[in-house]
Amino acid sequence: MSIAHPYLMFLGDAPDQLAAKTAQGVAHWRPEWCVGQLRMPGCKADLKLPDMTLEQAKAAGVKTIIVGVANRGGLIGESWTGVLKQALEMGMDLASGLHNRLVDVPALAETARKLGRNLFDVRHPTRDFAVGTGKKRKGKRMLTVGTDCSIGKMYTALALEKEMRARGMKADFRATGQTGIFIAGDGVSIDAVVSDFMSGAVEWICPENEADHWDLVEGQGSLFHASYAGVTLGLIHGAQPDALVMCHEPQRPHMRGLPHYQLPDLQTCIDANLAAARLTNPAVKLAGFSFNTSALDGAAAERALKECSQKFGLPAVDPVRTGVGPLVDALARF
C-alpha cells in the first residue's frame, strides 16, 4: 500500500466538524498534499481548504480522494457513491479510513477493477504478516507511549519527524493508525491486525535501516487501558524502541471510554513501559515527555511541564505550545 498524493479531502455530508477529525489531521500535517476539499450539500465540516469539484481536483493534479469523514455510524454514506464512482472514472484513486470498506460497495469495487484504479481501506490490512521474531534490527527507533488513548502519540511522533528533518536528521514517521496512514502515505492499522501477528506487523513497518536513521513510530493505546493494552504491548515489542516518549494529558479525568478506570501515575506508567520494552531492546531509555496542556492556561501549562521535567530530570514539552525541540536534543544524544 502506498497512497499517491496530492489528495482531495472528501467531506461528504459530515454532520459536524468532529466527524472530519481524520481529514483535519491530514490537512494539518500534510498541507502540501491536500490541495482542496469536496463538500456535499448539508456538509457541516470545513478544513479551510479551497472547495473543489472533481474536475477542478483533476486539473490540480489530485491522485487520490481521501474519504476523511465518518457519517453517523462510521459508514460510507449511500449518497456518496455517485461522486466517488465518478472520481474513479476520472482516473483518481480512493482511500478511506472507515470501518466498512470501499471494496464492499459493489459500484465502487466494480468500477475500480474495470479501470485498474486503487481502493485503499486503510483500517484493513491488505497483506499477511509474519509472526514477530524479536531479532535486533539496525537503525534507531522512537516509540510514543502514553498514560491513555488519544493523548497525543501520533501528533508527537509527527512533530518529532518535522523537527528532526528541519535539522537535517534522517527520520521517518511510521504510521500505525488510519489518520497516520493518510499522513504517511502508508503504514498498518495495527489494531486491525490478527493478534498473533501484531509484533510481526510492527517489525515490518519499521524495518532495518541506516545506523543514524530514526523511525518515529506512532504509538497506540496504553499499557494501562483495559481494552487495548495488548495492542500496545505488541507494538512495543515489535518496535523494539531505543527511546520512548511518554505522552500525557494532565487534566484528563479518567481512561478514555472507561469512566471506572483512573489514569496511572507517571512513574508507574514509565516503569511498566520501560520494563516491557526491555524485552526486545534492553538498552531502551525514556527520552522525555509530551503533554497535551490544552485544558490549562499558559501559566499552569508552563508549571506542569516544569514540574514534570524537574521531577524526572528529562525534557517535558507540549508540541503545540513549546514545540518538541528539547526532545529532539535528547534523542540526538542517543
Add this chain to the structure above:
Amino acid sequence: MSIAHPYLMFLGDAPDQLAAKTAQGVAHWRPEWCVGQLRMPGCKADLKLPDMTLEQAKAAGVKTIIVGVANRGGLIGESWTGVLKQALEMGMDLASGLHNRLVDVPALAETARKLGRNLFDVRHPTRDFAVGTGKKRKGKRMLTVGTDCSIGKMYTALALEKEMRARGMKADFRATGQTGIFIAGDGVSIDAVVSDFMSGAVEWICPENEADHWDLVEGQGSLFHASYAGVTLGLIHGAQPDALVMCHEPQRPHMRGLPHYQLPDLQTCIDANLAAARLTNPAVKLAGFSFNTSALDGAAAERALKECSQKFGLPAVDPVRTGVGPLVDALARF
C-alpha cells in the same frame, strides 16, 4: 459455536505421531467423547482408539468428525476431501483446527450448505466481539500464565477442572486455543482475533457467573515471548483473574522458536504477570506453580518442585507426576 460429541478422530495420512498432537490432547482429556479414529492409507499416527469406518462411527452415534491432524504444511489434504464429504452426507458435522478452512474447500462448503451440516473452523472466530470494558464480573477466575509458550497452560487448566469437579466444586475450563476448543466443545482461538477485540473476546469467553463458580481460563503465550506477549496481555486483562497459576519447564533451553531469547526468572515473571493482572483485578494473587518436569528424573523433579514451593511459600506441582491437588486446596481458600 458448540461442537456436538461424540467425536470420531480423523487422522488422515498424518506423517507421524507429532502431526496428531491436537487429536491426542482431545483423546486424553475427553476419552468419553472420542469413540474411535479414522486412519487413511499411509497414516503414521495412532491414538490407540478403535479404528472405525464412517459407517461404524455413525452406528456408534458420532456427531462430529474432528480433523485433528496437520499434513505437511498444516493444510487440509486433498486426498481427505472424499471421506470428509461422505461424512457430511451421512449426517455428521466436521470440525478442524487447521489454518486453512473447511469452508474454503468448495466440495465441503457446498455439501454442508445443501444438507444443513456444520463446518467448524475453530482457529477462525465466527462471530464479532465487542471491545473489552474491564468491568468487574461476578464469579471466580483462574488464568494459567507461563514463562514461555507450550509449557503446560492448557494441561494445567484442564487438570484443575477435573480435580475441582471431582471435589464437587463448580468449575469450567475455558478454551482459548484450538485443542482446548475441541476439548471444551466451544471457546475462541484468541490469537486469531483482531487485536482490538482480544480482551473483549476473553470477557465473552468467561462471563459473569455464580460467586462460587470457577472459570479455569486457558492461558496463551507469555509476557516474555517477543512474538506473542500482546496476546497474553489481552488475555490477562480480559480474564480479570482472581488467581494466576504460573506454568514453567525447568529444563527449557530458550524461548520457544526464539533461540536468541532466554526464559525469564520466575520472580521477574511473577511480578510482571501480577502487575499486569492488577489493572482489571487489584485483588489478584498467585495461587502456585505448575511445572512440566518430564525432562527430569523423579528425584530431580521432586527437588525442583520442593525448592520452588519453599522459595515462594506456595504449592508447586507437576500435574502429570503429582496431580494438582495442592493447587486446588489453595484455590479453594480464595
